[in-house]
Amino acid sequence: xxxxxxxxxxxxxxxxxxxxxxxxxxxxxxxxxxxxxxxxxxxxxxxxxxxxxxxxxxxxxxxxxxxxxxxxxxxxxxxxxxxxxxxxxxxxxxxxxxxxxxxxxxxxxxxxxxxxxxxxxxxxxxxxxxxxxxxxxxxxxxxxxxxxxxxxxxxxxxxxxxxxxxxxxxxxxxxxxxxxxxxxxxxxxxxxxxxxxxxxxxxxxxxxxxxxxxxxxxxxxxxxxxxxxxxxxxxxxxxxxxxxxxxxxxxxxxxxxxxxxxxxxxxxxxxxxxxxxxxxxxxxxxxxxxxxxxxxxxxxxxxxxxxxxxxxxxxxxxxxxxxxxxxxxxxxxxxxxxxxxxxxxxxxxxxxxxxxxxxxxxxxxxxxxxxxxxxxxxxxxxxxxxxxxxxxxxxxxxxxxxxxxxxxxxxxxxxxxxxxxxxxxxxxxxxxxxxxxxxxxxxxxxx
Numbered sequence: 001x002x003x004x005x006x007x008x009x010x011x012x013x014x015x016x017x018x019x020x021x022x023x024x025x026x027x028x029x030x031x032x033x034x035x036x037x038x039x040x041x042x043x044x045x046x047x048x049x050x051x052x053x054x055x056x057x058x059x060x061x062x063x064x065x066x067x068x069x070x071x072x073x074x075x076x077x078x079x080x081x082x083x084x085x086x087x088x089x090x091x092x093x094x095x096x097x098x099x100x101x102x103x104x105x106x107x108x109x110x111x112x113x114x115x116x117x118x119x120x121x122x123x124x125x126x127x128x129x130x131x132x133x134x135x136x137x138x139x140x141x142x143x144x145x146x147x148x149x150x151x152x153x154x155x156x157x158x159x160x161x162x163x164x165x166x167x168x169x170x171x172x173x174x175x176x177x178x179x180x181x182x183x184x185x186x187x188x189x190x191x192x193x194x195x196x197x198x199x200x201x202x203x204x205x206x207x208x209x210x211x212x213x214x215x216x217x218x219x220x221x222x223x224x225x226x227x228x229x230x231x232x233x234x235x236x237x238x239x240x241x242x243x244x245x246x247x248x249x250x251x252x253x254x255x256x257x258x259x260x261x262x263x264x265x266x267x268x269x270x271x272x273x274x275x276x277x278x279x280x281x282x283x284x285x286x287x288x289x290x291x292x293x294x295x296x297x298x299x300x301x302x303x304x305x306x307x308x309x310x311x312x313x314x315x316x317x318x319x320x321x322x323x324x325x326x327x328x329x330x331x332x333x334x335x336x337x338x339x340x341x342x343x344x345x346x347x348x349x350x351x352x353x354x355x356x357x358x359x360x361x362x363x364x365x366x367x368x369x370x371x372x373x374x375x376x377x378x379x380x381x382x383x384x385x386x387x388x389x390x391x392x393x394x395x396x397x398x399x400x401x402x403x404x405x406x407x408x409x410x411x412x413x414x415x416x417x418x419x420x421x422x423x424x425x426x427x428x429x430x431x432x433x434x435x436x437x438x439x440x441x442x443x444x445x446x447x
Contacts, residue, residue: 022114023121030122033092039084043130046080047137054141063274066146067410073138074406077131077330081337084130086360089123089341090348094356097348113439116345120435123341124334131330139323152319152414153272155209157310158192164295173309182298182305183217189297190305191233192313197290201283207245208294209276209314213306214264223303224264231258232285233293240285248278259299267311272412276314319414328415329405335423336400340364342434349441366393367400398430 053072059065093116142149163171163180166187173180182188210230216223231239241258244251252261262277269275286292294313298305307313319325340360347356376382377390403423405415 019111019114022110023118026110026115026118027122027125030089030092030119031126034088034122034126039088039126039130042080042083043133046076046130046134050076050134050138051141054138054145057145062146063271066142066148066150067271069142069145070150071406071410073141074326074329074333074409077134077333078336078406080134081127081131081333082340082361082364084123084127085337085340086344086357086364088126089119090344090353090356090360092119093345093348094353112442113435116349116435116438116442120338120341120345120431124338127337128330128334131334132327135323135326135330138326142322149322150409150412151273152322152325152409153316153412154319154414154416155272156194156197156315156317158294158313158315159195160193161309161313162191164189164191164297178309180307180309182307184301186299186301187297189295190307191293191295194292194294194315195290197286197292197315199286199288199290201286203283204280205283205317206281206286207316208242208279208281209272209316210262210279210296211265211269211276211312212262212296213266214262214303215306216303225261226298226303226305227259227261227300228305229258229297229299230260230279231295231297232281233295235287239295242279242281245278245280249274249276251277267308270311270411272316278316281315319412325409325415328417328420329409331420332403332405332415332423335420335427336403338424339398339427339430339434342431342438346434346438346441349438363397364400367398370394370397370399371401398427402426 050073053076054069057065057069057072059068139149161173161180163173163182165171166185170191180190182190208230212226212228214223214226229239229241231241233239244253244260250263253259260277260279265275292315296305296307296313340363343363344356344360347359351359373390373394377387377394382390403419403426405419409415
């Protein structure tokens, strides 16, 4: 900023209402510039791409095609969001700096912080509106191709679990142990407890989802199915067997009442519509204290049951319409784009557009590589120096896979408002930090 502009009185610009007015004016300017620059053409191309991937999705069955189409649709959202976040705000800022528009802008007076936040907010508003339209296009394409939309569910994971012996002795499982196997004579069991539930829900409002891995004692004699008894444990400790839901994707009634034959499903199978046994849960199963205790008893001595702490037993509720969940997914995608937009604006204040774009893409790819870095960090062959460097990288680089919604939507997992809030809290914190650094940089440079 030059000396004349720095000498301008800044009392008005420091007032909160004037600062908000400056943010609104710059955000509106950013939206108008986006419209004049034919940004809509990018969204039109993305809409064509969504229609193409939905109608071109091919898998072994109809359910697989729907899953592939949903995942590809959300992937298009992510591509558009990254491209706009990396380019639009940074391009406008460099144009203002190199075209000396800053002389006029900051002589208003306009606070540099209001300018940066306005530029960032304008990009976010344009992106949110475009992604919402793309979500509607995706839903219409799915309806035209398949005649139906995926069923969404909100799931609740258990908070505690125990092992139960044949003699009905309840034993605690070590806190660090995430899987447990049941073998030997039949009659042993696993028990899960859910907490913080709403009591008094009507019958059918909730379903119990169960997924167990079944294996044999001899690899040459595989066992793919086992008989179990699934029951609700009441306050008096008495079990109340649950019945198989009519729309359960697999499983069938066993040899006698209360017995269910469950087929093996491993951890790679996580589709809520296809890979979990469904059992009808009466509303009275949840106690007045908001707890629910489920026990799965092994009633077959032929095979071994292997269960996971939170992934094998879940409570499912209606997750709402697919369009509403897809719109919430766009807000999660926009949150990640907001982080990239803040980083791109910071890069544009200290360097040229090419460096800002390269830095933004580098941060994005580094953030998506964190699972590999964690695996490398845990490898016993990793040296001490490299491990310390990896610790620093894992602590500093934002994790873009932290709130992955594409795979979740494809598997029938609804996107809750809590997920949206958590995504904005995580990515928004980084964006605020980058915008603050950009404000410091723009005040110290000559416009």
